[in-house]
Amino acid sequence: xTDLLQRIENTDWQLMTESMHQxxxxxxxxxxxxxxxxxxxxxxxxxxxxxxxVVMARHRFGLGExxxxxxxxxxxxQSIRTYIYPHLSSIANAWFKALNIDISFPSxxxxxxxxxxxxxxxxxxxxxxxYGEGGFNTLHQDxxxxxxxxxxxVLMLSEPEQDFTGGEFVLTQQxxxxxxxxxVLKPKKGDILIFNTHFKPEKGTKGYYRxxxxxxxxxxxxxxxxALGIIFHDAEK
Numbered sequence: 001x002t003d004l005l006q007r008i009e010n011t012d013w014q015l016m017t018e019s020m021h022q023x024x025x026x027x028x029x030x031x032x033x034x035x036x037x038x039x040x041x042x043x044x045x046x047x048x049x050x051x052x053x054v055v056m057a058r059h060r061f062g063l064g065e066x067x068x069x070x071x072x073x074x075x076x077x078q079s080i081r082t083y084i085y086p087h088l089s090s091i092a093n094a095w096f097k098a099l100n101i102d103i104s105f106p107s108x109x110x111x112x113x114x115x116x117x118x119x120x121x122x123x124x125x126x127x128x129x130x131y132g133e134g135g136f137n138t139l140h141q142d143x144x145x146x147x148x149x150x151x152x153x154v155l156m157l158s159e160p161e162q163d164f165t166g167g168e169f170v171l172t173q174q175x176x177x178x179x180x181x182x183x184v185l186k187p188k189k190g191d192i193l194i195f196n197t198h199f200k201p202e203k204g205t206k207g208y209y210r211x212x213x214x215x216x217x218x219x220x221x222x223x224x225x226x227a228l229g230i231i232f233h234d235a236e237k
Contacts, residue, residue, distance in 0.1 A: 050069055122234055127229050136219045149197065153230045169215065
């Protein structure tokens with residue numbers, strides 16, 4: 001884990017912060033090794049690791065499957081969640097301050113989880129997603145309760161154009177009184193994509209306003225696509 005934590009700390013967080021403020025997303029390249037990605041994929045069928053399996057088609061979420069991890073999380077996921085959060089909490093606080101929202105996020109993730117648990121949000125939200133040919137995920141937001149953290153991350157576990165084709169990550173920005181803007185991203189195996197969970201501030205002529213965002217996955221044309229999502233708030237159920 002020491003090597004992973006060093007990789008997190010060596011990330012250019014100023015660049016990540018600027019990208020988040022401007023775009024609502026940022027990519028940390030090559031944060032995970034091939035072996036770390038493959039190990040997460042190989043554990044997909046270990047039922048004891050997960051608390052819940054969701055078949056997307058049953059809920060009209062798309063076509064594919066995802067599984068929520070149980071607590072305690074695997075050490076790799078717990079470390080990423082714990083040590084990336086402080087870099088993101090300052091971004092989240094700047095966003096809410098710009099929008100005059102009277103909410104402040106603590107600098108340590110454990111303190112934020114205490115707030116979640118006091119709000120009856122106690123279930124793990126880290127999840128691994130699997131798509132086969134034809135798989136996709138409809139546009140959505142991962143909120144899970146009244147208390148949520150406005151930034152989340154995805155770890156890409158498969159290599160685009162090798163393990164699968166299609167399956168791009170899609171973000172949409174809904175500007176008030178305007179058409180939605182679509183952003184299509186293709187993170188590589190081992191990359192971490194940081195993105196907005198709900199909304200971000202955008203500066204206009206009269207100050208800052210909310211830009212609502214959703215995310216999803218376009219249709220996988222061939223192969224299998226695995227990814228792992230880390231949401232920093234817990235869920236009610």
